[in-house]
Amino acid sequence: MARTKIAPAGGHARDIATSWARERPDLDPLDYLLSIYLLRIGRIIDRVGSRQWERIFGLSGAEMRVLLALRRAGGDYAMRPTDLFRALLVTSGAITKKVDRMSAAGLVKRIKEGGLRVQLTAKGKQVADKAMTEIARSALMSRSRVSLSRQERKVLAKLCEKLLLDFEADAGVLELIE
Numbered sequence: 001m002a003r004t005k006i007a008p009a010g011g012h013a014r015d016i017a018t019s020w021a022r023e024r025p026d027l028d029p030l031d032y033l034l035s036i037y038l039l040r041i042g043r044i045i046d047r048v049g050s051r052q053w054e055r056i057f058g059l060s061g062a063e064m065r066v067l068l069a070l071r072r073a074g075g076d077y078a079m080r081p082t083d084l085f086r087a088l089l090v091t092s093g094a095i096t097k098k099v100d101r102m103s104a105a106g107l108v109k110r111i112k113e114g115g116l117r118v119q120l121t122a123k124g125k126q127v128a129d130k131a132m133t134e135i136a137r138s139a140l141m142s143r144s145r146v147s148l149s150r151q152e153r154k155v156l157a158k159l160c161e162k163l164l165l166d167f168e169a170d171a172g173v174l175e176l177i178e
Contacts, residue, residue, distance in 0.1 A: 008053045011038075011164060012040075013037060013065040013111050016033070016036055016037075016040075017029060017033055020032065020033075023062060026113070028115075031117065046061055049061050049064070049145075050062075052134070052138075053131065055129065055133075056100055056130075056134065057105075057127055057130075058105075059127075060098075062088075062090070062098055063098050063101065064131055065088055065116075066095070066098050066099070066102065066108070067102070067107060067108075067120065067124055067127060067131065068126040068128055068132065069084060069088055069126075069131070070084075070088050070108065070118065070119070070124070070128070071120060071125060071132070076119060077119055077120035077124075077125060078111060078118060078119035078120070079117060079118055080115060080116065080117050081095050081099070081116060081117075081118060082098070095118075095136055099118050103129035105125035106121055106124075107120070107121060107123055107127060108120055108121060109125050110129065119145075142176070
């Protein structure tokens with residue numbers, strides 16, 4: 001029988017904020033809480049998604065991200081391995097392993113037109129499209145799962161986009177992840 005995990009009274013986020021305010025009253029919580037919260041949200045979404053992709057498609061979350069990156073590329077649904085690992089913020093070795101496994105599963109193929117590129121197969125495109133439908137239908141951030149209104153979700157999406165643009169424009173931040 002699965003054990004149910006219970007969040008601390010008032011929620012884990014409040015516990016984090018209260019604990020750090022107590023331990024480091026000299027720091028402004030706005031300088032660190034957003035990073036902590038976003039990291040925790042990202043881990044929850046990543047773990048839920050990874051389990052979902054494994055159960056539905058037999059793919060890891062990382063492999064699904066490769067499929068989705070290729071699918072959103074449009075055109076012939078192909079990208080250079082370098083563009084893939086930069087887009088996904090992973091190492092070239094990580095991409096090679098994923099592409100090998102996905103190629104064996106018939107989801108992608110390597111093509112040598114204008115240099116080596118990784119391309120979705122018809123099967124890979126079909127899986128990516130089914131996955132996006134599933135993401136839209138059952139997403140953790142959908143109105144049926146979170147207490148944010150549609151307008152609040154739009155504002156949050158805009159704020160996250162703004163943060164990402166700031167980070168992506170900062171060469172120092174990008175150096176840290178490469």
